[in-house]
Amino acid sequence: MSHHDLRLGLLIRLSQLGIAFTVAVILMGAFTRLMDAGLGCPDWPGCYGQWVVPEPGVAESHPSAVPLEPLKAWLEMVHRYLASMLGGLVLMMLALGWSRRKRPGYPWHITLCLLAVILLQGAFGAFTVTLRLWPQVVTLHLLGGLVVMLLFLWLHLRLRVTAVSANPANRALPKLSHWWAIAALLLAAQLALGGWTSSNYAGIACQGFPTCNGQWWPTMDWSEGFHLTQRVGPDYLYGQLHADARTTIHLAHRLGALALGLSLTLLAARHWREPRLRPWMGAMLAAYGLQVGLGIANVVWWLPLGLALAHTAGAVLLALTMALAAWQAKVGALPVGLPKAQAQEQGAGECAITS
Template identity: 30%
Template sequence: MAESVLYPSDTTQEPSQPKDRIRRFVWKIAIATLLLMAVGSATRVMNAGLACPDWPLCYGQLVPSQQMNLQVFLEWFHRLDAALIGLSAIALSGLSWWYRRSLPNWLPWASTFALGLIIFQGVLGGLTVTQLLRFDIVTAHLGCALLFFNTMLVIGTALMPYQATGAVGKLPWVGLTAAIIVYVQSLLGGLVGSQWALHQCFGGYQLCAVMNSHIAGVVPATLATLAIVFMAWRTPALHPTLRGLANLAGGLVVLQIILGVATFWLHLQVEVLTVSHQAVGAALLGTLVAFTVLALRDRANASEINSIIPDAAAAS
């Protein structure tokens, strides 16, 4: 009797079928969104942002077969992928409300928030074309995409089966701080890319402040991420999943620095490096978000267990 009380029900029972299916669906949407951001980055660095001069169609067609080349294909495929993710977000919201009685109370609202983000993202996508790639709209487009991506990660991670160890300490707050810093750094990177600040600075010493702010932002983002890795190493009882995410974040931040230095010295001339730099940055942010959500769950579940133990002992 006492043993069954010691663990919260969400860690001992098998997830319901709707919850399990929605979790898998959410992870697929998250992966598709990461790929979409990579394609969007490729579209920008290949100067294909206006390859389709109209919106939402491309040359007034669903499939511009006669005008198709690499640049047109990148822009057209980016829109196609975005449309599919939008339809997936609609399906996710519908399923969450339909099965709401067998799902956590917060899930329908979270999925509705995600749907709102993807609708706003579509509006921003249209404005990037009609406003001829205005830098603030392009940066907001990236920022909204990152928010949607991380919303999917929050939902997916929150629905994962997870057994608390109660050994997280201050890691949830350090993880949250690191995630916020990396998100701001990603926006600065988007601002550098949307204004072509690196080329402007090297060519005519313009927009150097924008570029330098992104370079300076590497320091707090790196230190915050490495603090998680260090604290994870100093916590022997840390859950293996959290330890793995901390190590992954450490590896990604090192890779991101290498890609950033290479991109800087090669003046954005190697498109693969530039696209990889943004994709790894998004993956790093997603890893920190997933780490933070699991660490918060660990802390909350451990607190619940600790509050139950005295009651169970008194009952026995």
């Protein structure tokens, strides 16, 4: 095996590690938020001016004058440490891929995009603290984490194609149907609504299911619930919206789940007769069903910590399964992981991709 093949194999493993690591960072961020530890360190990038959580005496002398809560401070700092390590992983992949950047089919542009989103995520992390949990920033921070995860996944899949294809840039990929675009847009909107619900502390604004506070259409305030320039005051911990506005956000999230479910069902029905795609359609619908079940359980049992964290994990799983299903629909069943000679015998070029 040549030096270049060894390096490509390492890049494939690092991209796989990046997917798992990003999921861990997302869940750690969700846990930090659910523990109300988003302002556990009132400054950035350090904590009370230190690179580790300081002793209470040091914290008391910090200009923020915010009392130190060690557990919350450590949760916040561990999240930052993990995010920094993820950035280091991206830089490592850039360095390893530099010599291959001009090779046909090598996904260099995805790696650069990954770096750009990671840097943007760092900015969102800083603004989350400096803007005192402004829900717009918190929601974008969550969405940014999911984008990083999907970019790592797409990079990993593209690298695997490069590893087995004799000529990975000899043919363009077919376009997906508009049903995929609709489902992707609805998923993105639903993920944004989930982040908006969480960042505005509206998770149990609707009590009961399927009704909301005993009504099918309760009193709501759409203008306040989706007022994107609202003031946050000293901070946004525990939220500031009145009950009708939070009810609006929660109900919008439920309606978004209904629209997404309809879209995914239609998409699955369109591809169900294709044996290659049927398992992926089934996995996508199963992930959606699990996520709906977790959402209902959170409402019925008043948002317990474990279930709330599982609901975030469910969103991650749904995004991953839909991305993998789209990959299968777009690229096909390429025999990944085979030696190049064997891949050539199986017509690896048929599933080639372009940059």
